[in-house]
Amino acid sequence: MSRAARRGSDTSGLSEGVPLPDERVADRGGPGAGAAPRLSVADGGSPSDAAVIWSEDFLSYRWTPDHPMNPVRLALTMSLAQSMGILDGVEPDRPFYADDPLLQRVHARSYIDAVRAAGSGMPGMSGETLARLYGLGDIDNPVFSGMHEAASLLVGGTTAAAAAIANGAARRVVNIAGGMHHAMPARAAGFCIYNDAAVAIDWLLDHGFDRIAYIDIDAHHGDGVQYRFLADPRVLTISLHQHPATLWPGTGWPHEVGERDGAGYAVNLPLMPGTPDVLWLRAFHAVVPSLVNAFRPQLIVSQCGVDSHRADPLTDLSLTVDGQRSAMLTMRDLADTHCDGRWLAVGGGGYGVVDVVPRSWTHLIGAVLRRDIDPATPIDESWCARAHAAATELNPAYTAEPVAVMTDGGDTDYVAWDGDAGADPPDGVSERAQQSTDAAIIATRRAVFPYHGLDPEDPRD
Numbered sequence: 444m445s446r447a448a449r450r451g452s453d454t455s456g457l458s459e460g461v462p463l464p465d466e467r468v469a470d471r472g473g474p475g476a477g478a479a480p481r482l483s484v485a486d487g488g489s490p491s492d493a494a495v496i497w498s499e500d501f502l503s504y505r506w507t508p509d510h511p512m513n514p515v516r517l518a519l520t521m522s523l524a525q526s527m528g529i530l531d532g533v534e535p536d537r538p539f540y541a542d543d544p545l546l547q548r549v550h551a552r553s554y555i556d557a558v559r560a561a562g563s564g565m566p567g568m569s570g571e572t573l574a575r576l577y578g579l580g581d582i583d584n585p586v587f588s589g590m591h592e593a594a595s596l597l598v599g600g601t602t603a604a605a606a607a608i609a610n611g612a613a614r615r616v617v618n619i620a621g622g623m624h625h626a627m628p629a630r631a632a633g634f635c636i637y638n639d640a641a642v643a644i645d646w647l648l649d650h651g652f653d654r655i656a657y658i659d660i661d662a663h664h665g666d667g668v669q670y671r672f673l674a675d676p677r678v679l680t681i682s683l684h685q686h687p688a689t690l691w692p693g694t695g696w697p698h699e700v701g702e703r704d705g706a707g708y709a710v711n712l713p714l715m716p717g718t719p720d721v722l723w724l725r726a727f728h729a730v731v732p733s734l735v736n737a738f739r740p741q742l743i744v745s746q747c748g749v750d751s752h753r754a755d756p757l758t759d760l761s762l763t764v765d766g767q768r769s770a771m772l773t774m775r776d777l778a779d780t781h782c783d784g785r786w787l788a789v790g791g792g793g794y795g796v797v798d799v800v801p802r803s804w805t806h807l808i809g810a811v812l813r814r815d816i817d818p819a820t821p822i823d824e825s826w827c828a829r830a831h832a833a834a835t836e837l838n839p840a841y842t843a844e845p846v847a848v849m850t851d852g853g854d855t856d857y858v859a860w861d862g863d864a865g866a867d868p869p870d871g872v873s874e875r876a877q878q879s880t881d882a883a884i885i886a887t888r889r890a891v892f893p894y895h896g897l898d899p900e901d902p903r904d
């Protein structure tokens with residue numbers, strides 16, 4: 444389906460006309476202006492303004508065999524998307540291996556050296572020191588062969604996506620292998636080695652963009668990206684996640700609003716375990732669109748981790764693929780409304796590697812290509828057989844048949860927050876769950892809305 448990425452500081456995945464990651468685009472008339480669109484998708488009837496970043500080499504980002512983040516989730520997503528027909532006529536753009544200067548936009552030289560050395564089997568320090576200094580080698584982030592190269596390719600994928608948008612080659616680009624939002628400047632964390640989204644955003648800030656909205660819907664707090672831009676008012680980070688008192692990494696409280704010039708530009712909306720689609724969407728719509736409208740971003744970067752799913756083995760939110768799809772489509776709509784369509788979507792968490800991730804991210808790819816998939820669409824039997832085989836290989840005890848339809852039957856018809864915390868909840872939602880959601884909504888609105896001239900109490904804002 445795609446050409447293999449090559450090693451080294453190979454930027455050949457960036458087609459002609461797209462700026463290389465370290466090439467400044469100083470004299471453009473503005474983001475997206477003046478560049479002839481390069482069609483990633485060729486023939487008539489195909490999307491002409493969207494691109495998919497993909498290489499089989501993404502599958503080399505592989506921890507231990509029993510680690511929850513198994514790259515089979517990426518392979519199954521691409522094969523499902525293919526079987527749905529949404530990749531017809533689409534030749535994925537290749538990622539490139541991020542070189543050190545690109546990684547150093549976010550990461551410390553000493554850390555990059557440590558990752559490279561550890562992954563090559565010559566760490567040069569004890570395992571204990573490696574874990575203590577850099578978070579490498581613990582149960583979440585075990586050392587694996589080639590980890591530097593594998594993680595650099597993810598960064599190159601998301602930066603290639605950013606470059607395609609910056610050059611006007613595409614408006615919407617997706618890199619499902621990206622979204623490693625926990626990686627810190629000098630520390631691996633939460634299955635994340637290098638922070639591709641933070642690197643790509645930093646790169647964009649040097650290439651014509653100075654208002655970027657980052658919206659993170661992973662079940663975990665988007666701490667690494669928030670941290671990187673904590674004092675930077677050019678980047679609005681918004682994270683919706685399971686409440687930090689109930690889930691690692693334990694950050695993402697409403698009072699984390701950013702620092703110095705960046706005060707008001709970090710937004711955190713923590714939701715209680717068990718939050719279903721209708722309440723999650725109520726919260727999203729009560730906070731995100733107003734802030735995006737006030738911020739007027741030139742580009743939206745979405746981290747679309749799907750571990751918010753009710754079946755995810757690591758978390759406790761209760762979304763369905765339908766709720767996730769709804770959020771993705773809303774983010775595309777926001778990009779259409781405020782950013783002339785510019786939308787960079789990355790993956791992230793998601794540990795229902797067979798039944799959840801492939802379906803949800805196939806919806807994401809469909810959204811990016813504007814080939815939205817009807818949730819009622821059945822899934823091809825041969826894909827189900829392949830998924831079943833993959834699942835059995837992962838865990839011989841796994842006998843459940845893959846879900847054979849693109850929906851979970853989730854209810855996405857949420858009731859908009861209207862400022863009245865006393866309203867009755869919809870069917871199937873407890874009063875207590877709605878109250879805690881509404882408490883989260885108002886806490887977040889009060890923490891950040893005033894910075895943007897918005898009234899936290901007024902539902903019209």
Ligand SMILES: [Zn+2]
Nearest residue numbers: 661663750792
């Ligand atoms: Zn997560």
